[in-house]
Amino acid sequence: MTSQHHLVIITGANRGFGASLAHSYVLHSEANSISFVLVGRNHSGLEKVLTELQQITSVNVTVKGVVVGNVDLSNIETLDTNLARIQIAANEMRQKAVETKNIITKSVLINNAGSLGDLGKSTKEFTWQEARDYLDFNVVSFIGLNSMFLKDTLAALPKEQYPDHKTVIVNISSLLAVQPFSNWGLYASGKAARDRLLGVVALEEKANNVKTLNYAPGPLDNDMQADVRRTLGDKEQLKIYDGMHKSGSLVKMDDSSRKLVLLLKKDDFTSGGHIDFYDE
């Protein structure tokens, strides 16, 4: 088997779906060597996840990695500094790959970190200030990180020199990106914007072996869903989410993250498209 070495950057990797994704990547991707860059606010949480990944023994995958903690992607004042820290960490992994002659065959950025916004409010109650705060985190920093990642990856692994290298950008999206529901104004706007940006990138960078995917993981049985049940102002939807919670039909994080990793492995998805956990 030819060696498959992936550089995998995940935001919000300390807990929730991001941590589940990191585990699934080790367990189910085609890589036999993975260099992780785990990004988030909680440094010790990220370190714990990286240690767990390195202790997985059920598959024969070499796991290396670095954590970039104390990264608050909602703070625009520190965004340049934090992007530079992520850039340095990724370059460190690329440099090690060169030194050990373990060439990177795929570079993957998974934009997982995200927030709900105030689900207690309908659109007429939003202030532009809270809209700006919401979009700073969920859209502006997303664009900044994706631009940097693309520029750096294409410069470090140019197609002329590395024709087999692939680049993949994933947006952890939502049904709300393609279907509106009451009280989700900020969340739906943010997810739709992220989806569309990756649609554009898919066209712009097709010739550079870049693919993008917007993946909606389904209603997950986790902290964010608990926040939805606690804060959502729309009673009809609340009844549905409560019912799913009580009947145990919320999606298990590991089932959804495995589905995403297998989609990436199969690599026959339409670049720039939107795929939901429930599809097929």
Ligand SMILES: NC(=O)c1ccc[n+]([C@@H]2O[C@H](COP(=O)([O-])OP(=O)(O)OC[C@H]3O[C@@H](n4cnc5c(N)ncnc54)[C@H](OP(=O)(O)O)[C@@H]3O)[C@@H](O)[C@H]2O)c1
């Ligand atoms: N849960 C669902 O049912 C569901 C459904 C559809 C889509 N999604 C999407 O799935 C993704 C992961 O969400 P989740 O369900 O795992 O939610 P979660 O349990 O609330 O986790 C959110 C992650 O984002 C990080 N984060 C939050 N604010 C941040 C900030 N300002 N800067 C950097 N990182 C920050 C969190 O880190 P901290 O520990 O530092 O807070 C955490 O790692 C999100 O994009 C979400 O929209 C979730």
